[in-house]
Amino acid sequence: MRLLVLGGTEFVGRTVVEDALERGWDVTVFHRGTRDAPAGAAVLHGDRLAPGGLEALAEGGWDAVVDTWSAAPRAVGEAARLLADRVGRYAYVSSCSVYAFPSAPGSDEDWPTVDADPGSGGTDYAADKRGGELAGEAVFGDRFLSVRAGLILGPYENIGRLPWWLGRIARGGRFPAPGPADLPIQYVDARDLAAWTLDAVAAGLSGPFNLVSPPGHATFGALVGACTAATGSGAEPVWLTPEQVASVGAEPWSQLPVWIPPGELHASLHGNDVSRAVAAGLRCRPVAETVADTWEWLVSIGGTAPLRPGRPAVGLPDGLEERLLAAADR
Structure with missing residues (x-):
């Protein structure tokens, strides 16, 4: 697999990169250059919020993208549009915060979500994550995976x-x-999140999944x-x-x-229902x-x-x- 990770130098992104490298995948990391990427990954530099900040991604093709972005949803849309014809699948690390509060105990991925604008320059965490989902879905359709993480713990x-x-x-x-x-x-170890996400893109999964421990x-x-x-x-x-x-x-x-x-x-x-992710291989x-x-x-x-x-x-x-x-x- 040829994998592009947008981020990839901190916490979840870094864990995803390390897991993919251990699998023998060809990994490229796109980031601002403020921290070192894991050894073994190819590196591209750019700032997603700056004019022309995606120029380093203008060429190249990958089987999948994992995007850990947590701010302005428009940045997800811009990256997705640029990569749409050169990437097989797009996995976005979202959040269970996208659900309208309060959600009922045991609610699953069908619970209503917060209002969000995929073209927004950033409002609050919940709306930004939901906006990122909408922005990516609009471009990749059934090639888009929303990894709705809960509380994330673990090394890094x-x-x-x-x-x-x-x-x-x-x-x-x-x-x-x-x-x-x-x-x-309920929480998810970042390494279990990474492993499930990489397995999911390799298997061609799409749509939203609550990704947290049962x-x-x-x-x-x-x-x-x-x-x-x-x-x-x-x-x-x-x-x-x-x-x-x-x-x-x-x-x-x-x-x-x-x-x-x-x-x-x-x-x-x-109290989130995670049966869909468990059925798709989640192990905590x-x-x-x-x-x-x-x-x-x-x-x-x-x-x-x-x-x-x-x-x-x-x-x-x-x-x-x-x-x-x-x-x-x-």
Whole structure:
């Protein structure tokens, strides 16, 4: 397979490139040149938002494209139109955020999506991802694959969610753990996402697929326990109820990464039906493996994960951990 990856130097894109190279595929990476591409990939440079930024893609042909773009939908459309006659299939890494909120627990790919403009210069994440889908579909039709990822974890994570938990737990001692411990979570390891996506383009799949672990694959308690085991810190989780967390004003998801208390938002983000992707070969590795490998990667780069430019830092600000522990002890 001849594969073109638009992006390919960070997190999901990098993982896709590495997987494809391991398969022996001929891989070309198109990116801005701010980071090195994986060794073994051919490299083309350009800025998708700049005038003439796609000139490096004016020639050449590929069996498939994987596009990880997360901003202005018009950039997806412009790339798709340029490549339409020289590429077999187009896979776009989208998001379950494209669904209209709140989605019902167990909803699948037929759930209504947010309004979006495929020609937009960028509005918000959900509309941009849906706009990217529409832009690509308009050009590639039944040769277009929408990979609607959920929460993505694993090595190379540049958002900081799992790295924050690993870093905090590695310091040891008592730490606040928002409960309940048996709260189910849905996520996908970037390597499982990459493997499924490459298998899907090779098999000629098209249309939207929810790409996240099946319900019940992991719990928040299992994630925390895996962090303790991987770091070997002997840290002690102090479990809090959602009410105790709320009492001190700690924010789910941003200040307590990954965690969302039971309720409507949790049901929407951690209750997606993934039977279509599972039937098409999705396999999700155990949470302990994802956590251990992420910790190994963090240690190898000095313990601090690089954050995507423009992303706010996640995790508890100074003083809030102490307030959470005090709330648990009351």
